[in-house]
Structures are given as structure tokens and as C-alpha cells.
Amino acid sequence: SARFADAYPLLLIGAAALDEINARMRAAGREALPMDRFRPNLVVAGTDPFEEDYTESLRAGDVVIKPVKPCARCPIPAVDQATGIPGPDPLDILQSWRAKAILDGAVCVGMNCIVFEGAGGVLRVGQELDIALSF
Template sequence: MPTLSQLLLYPIKSCAGIAVQKATLLESGLAAHGVHDREWMLVTEAGQFLTQREFPRMALIRPRPEDGTLRVCAPGMADLLLPLSWQEDAPTRQVQIWDDVVGAADCGEPAAGWFTEALGTRERVRLVRFHRDVVRPTSVKWTGGVPSHTRFADGYPLLLIGQSSLDDLNLRLRAAGRAALPMDRFRPNLVVAGLEAFEEDYTASLSTGAAEIRPVKPCARCPIPAVDQASGVPGPDPLDILQTYRANPKLDGAVCLGMNCIVSAGAGSRLRVGQELAAELAF
């Protein structure tokens, strides 16, 4: 039977994630220890979002919730402490993530200076927090018209990968004389053991109790899986191997691994590592 083997959140988009044993399943994604997935994001002064595509060193920025704050660490720097309580006086800044422009709370000059130094860029960057009064709808093109919403995730509130899918890729990488990759290269929220390789592609829903998670869109992969999440250094890109068998005609040949998901029932339910899931296949 499929089992939830990992739960992961990324408090600051494209920075290091945190693995948790339990999380709350919300329509907008996972929440745990007072933080939400992709609740914060780095942007340029003009409001354009930043990721490891431009700054691989973002992998070395490690946020951790601690005693009512988000403690953020980076090599060679004093820790930054951000309040988890909502700051009513924070100015609103319009920021762009892909085609969406939303209002976000600016986290101030000290945070901007800290992240600018952490990334080693001469152009100042800013930290913003997803505004609690904003709803960012997801596209209904892939959901069959079912509405959903997310914070600063690329497109959908959850990313699911089956452990067997990564195992299959690693077999191919080793056969090509290359090193196997850890799951963190692909930055999922949910890792499920007990599915066949790529069976998540054909899963209509995964459910436990009142909660139902619906895979809706294959995840087209960008160059980020080439970045070693422990060192922040790009290495060999697995996309060349994936290209040989994971090009998806539904996405104009984009290389896909994992499924973007929505929460179709049971928002507010608790998930835990080791939880059994009922899988309904789409055929």
C-alpha cells in the first residue's frame, strides 16, 4: 500500500527545505511549526522573483522555525531572525511570479541587506512575505475546472514524487557512469513509497481519512536538479538522461518528473510520515 515517506516544506521559495514528521494539509499547501510552504520569497527591487536558476547559492540559505521566529542561516553570516507573527505595519510591494502579480509584505531593510550579502550580488534583493489577505488562484486548465490556490509555489500547492520514480532515474544514472541523486534535488512536498515507478502520473487521487490529494499536472523540470543542495554548486544535469524517456507530449515535449497536485478534499487534515494512502488510478 502506498505510504507517505517524506513531508517537506520550503518556507522561503528556492531556499533550503525542512523535513517534518507531521504537517497540516491546507488548500494552499503544507504548513508546520507556524510556517507555510513558500510563504516567503526573494525578489529584485523591481519585484521579479528569484530562484536557484539565477542564484544556486540559495540552496545554502536554511530557514528554521524556532520560538516564534524564522531563524535563517547562511555560511559565514550571523543568523537572521524573522518574526512569525504578522507585521501589520509592513509595507506592501507588488511582486511578480511567472505571469502573476500579487501584493506581498516587504520584510524591511535589514532582511534585504542580509539576503543581498548572502547571495553575493551587487544588485540589492528584497525578502517578501505572502500577504495573508491575498489569494493566488492556480490555473484550472489542468484541474478539470476545480478551483485551487497557492502561495509562492511555481504553479500548484503541492509537488508529489514517488520514491520508485527517483530510484528508476538513479538506476539509469549509474548505468551511464554517473552518481545517484538524492530526492532533495527535485524539491517535492510529498514523497510516496509503494507506488510503481511513475505511477503517480496515472493516479487520480491519494487519500487518507478526509484528505484527498489530486495529481493534476506533470511537473516540467528546470535546471535546478543540477544544483547540489548541500553545496549550492551546479553539477551534471540529469535532464539529459530524463530526456531519453521522460519527454511529455502533453507539455510540448518538456521533461517531467513528479506531479503537481491540488487538495480536493479535507483541507485542515493532518498528514504524518508513515501514513498509509489509498490510491485511485485514473484508468
């Protein structure tokens, strides 16, 4: 089950996307951000940076997850959830290459997803996923 979901039950972000964001943060003289600042509940490794933008589906056994739309970001990634204190805000850096014209220029990181098949199925940390891409 998903608790405290925003508009969608799943938020997919690739580990390589965070690596790219942090490389740009450090190049701008700012601290790197941990993944939890973006609040994903599905993180994939072994993909290219932002490959989730082109993911058609992810499959793990009987569970099929479909990305529905890019996740437009608010200022929340700047807030350290352990302390509640704002830290380095990535939005201005992300704006330079992650703004989506289709979403009125919103800065997007990650893909909002739904469970398309296999509702009630279980995904586990480290589980392999079959990822289908579309371009």
C-alpha cells in the first residue's frame, strides 16, 4: 500500500538521475542531495540518467507498473525532512535542463506511476525489473 502519496501511488526515479543532479549541484558549489529529498518510493539502478522519462513499463513477476506523467517538482526537495530546515534548493539548477514545456515549464524529476497489473503484489528491495522503454 502507499501512504501519504501525492497524486499517484508510486514515484519512480533512477539512481543515475540523482547522480546527474548531484554532479550539477556540486559543479554549482552546492551540497549533494540524498535520494529521499525527492521522496520516491521506487528507485531503479542500472539505467541511464533520466531513463525513467522514456520508460513505458516496469515488470516484476505479475506486477506491471506504468509511468503516467512526469513529476513536477515543488520546493520540498530543499527541505531536510529529519530537521525541517531548508537546505540547498535544486530547482534553479534543475530549471536549466529539466523544465518541461508540455507541463508549462514545470521542473520535472521522476515519473508518477500506477500499478497497471498485479495490484496487491509485492516489490522487494533489490528485485530485478524488466524495463520496457519507448522513445
